[in-house]
Amino acid sequence: MQANIEPQQGLAIGIDVGGTKIKAGLVNQDGQILMAKVLVTEKEKGAEHVLKKIVQLIDELKSSTTEKILGVGLALPGDIDYQRGYSLCCPNLAWGELEVSAPLFKSTGLPVKLVNDANAACLGEFYYGRGKDAPIFLSITLGTGVGSGLILDQRLFTGRFGSGVEAGHMIIEPDGYPCACGGKGCWETLVAAPAIVRRTREKIKQFSSEQLSVENLSVELIFQAFRAGDPLARIVVEETIYYLVLGLVNLINLFNPHKISLGGGVAEAEEIFSPQLLEQINNKVFPTLRGKVEIFKATQGYYGGIVGAASLWLHNVKMI
Numbered sequence: 001m002q003a004n005i006e007p008q009q010g011l012a013i014g015i016d017v018g019g020t021k022i023k024a025g026l027v028n029q030d031g032q033i034l035m036a037k038v039l040v041t042e043k044e045k046g047a048e049h050v051l052k053k054i055v056q057l058i059d060e061l062k063s064s065t066t067e068k069i070l071g072v073g074l075a076l077p078g079d080i081d082y083q084r085g086y087s088l089c090c091p092n093l094a095w096g097e098l099e100v101s102a103p104l105f106k107s108t109g110l111p112v113k114l115v116n117d118a119n120a121a122c123l124g125e126f127y128y129g130r131g132k133d134a135p136i137f138l139s140i141t142l143g144t145g146v147g148s149g150l151i152l153d154q155r156l157f158t159g160r161f162g163s164g165v166e167a168g169h170m171i172i173e174p175d176g177y178p179c180a181c182g183g184k185g186c187w188e189t190l191v192a193a194p195a196i197v198r199r200t201r202e203k204i205k206q207f208s209s210e211q212l213s214v215e216n217l218s219v220e221l222i223f224q225a226f227r228a229g230d231p232l233a234r235i236v237v238e239e240t241i242y243y244l245v246l247g248l249v250n251l252i253n254l255f256n257p258h259k260i261s262l263g264g265g266v267a268e269a270e271e272i273f274s275p276q277l278l279e280q281i282n283n284k285v286f287p288t289l290r291g292k293v294e295i296f297k298a299t300q301g302y303y304g305g306i307v308g309a310a311s312l313w314l315h316n317v318k319m320i
């Protein structure tokens with residue numbers, strides 16, 4: 001009856017491995033980060049090199065405390081086999097099938113549990129953020145891609161290959177822009193930060209903008225131009241909300257969630273949470289679901305993945 005075993009008391013190390021940075025933290029039972037460390041990934045130097053950096057981070061955090069460390073939660077950007085402790089396919093790290101947990105245990109003496117990074121962000125928000133206690137909870141991260149995690153009946157939905165729902169690859173425009181997954185017109189190609197920048201650049205070439213130029217474009221600059229009344233930025237922001245709504249409506253109709261968190265760089269813009277968003281969602285969702293879902297900005301921010309990965313040791317996380 002493993003499901004009823006309560007987790008032990010102690011600290012946990014959470015690590016979030018991204019394509020550019022490895023973020024690590026020592027986390028207590030309340031989800032507070034006692035110490036955080038960040039290293040550049042340098043994925044081009046190969047998996048061995050990245051694993052060595054992870055070992056270095058674990059050793060540094062371990063030596064910073066005398067308290068018991070229960071284990072390490074390691075979030076990876078891709079498909080994983082969490083039962084065997086293997087990466088199956090992490091394109092952003094250029095990792096294929098690779099044994100991860102056992103070699104890290106051998107080097108550090110700490111047991112290592114793996115989780116997909118979007119699922120780690122979801123767990124962070126579910127245990128320590130505003131997603132707390134929502135029986136059905138969906139977390140969406142709008143960053144360089146679109147990450148998503150789903151809690152169903154208080155359990156993390158991991159699916160067959162460990163990454164659970166891949167909402168970013170719902171096809172929204174069948175003949176749309178090519179996606180990194182090999183498909184076309186995925187949600188990610190419309191609402192992730194690079195997609196918003198790309199659409200803006202295309203429009204500037206076509207119509208020109210007073211406030212924006214094709215060089216050094218960023219989502220922050222686009223939203224700034226919107227606030228300053230730039231008509232082209234206005235079109236881009238309205239389009240972004242429209243595409244965001246299409247994806248969210250599909251997800252709401254599919255899962256009937258109690259709550260949805262939106263995180264990542266794009267969700268930093270307050271315009272994303274405009275009344276327009278909820279109004280358009282309510283116009284499009286299945287009638288019984290109108291006004292029933294709480295949508296909010298993710299509260300766990302930059303270190304959400306660390307806290308979520310650590311929760312694998314600090315909570316009795318059930319997976320389906």
Ligand SMILES: [Zn+2]
Nearest residue numbers: 169179181186
């Ligand atoms: Zn895709």
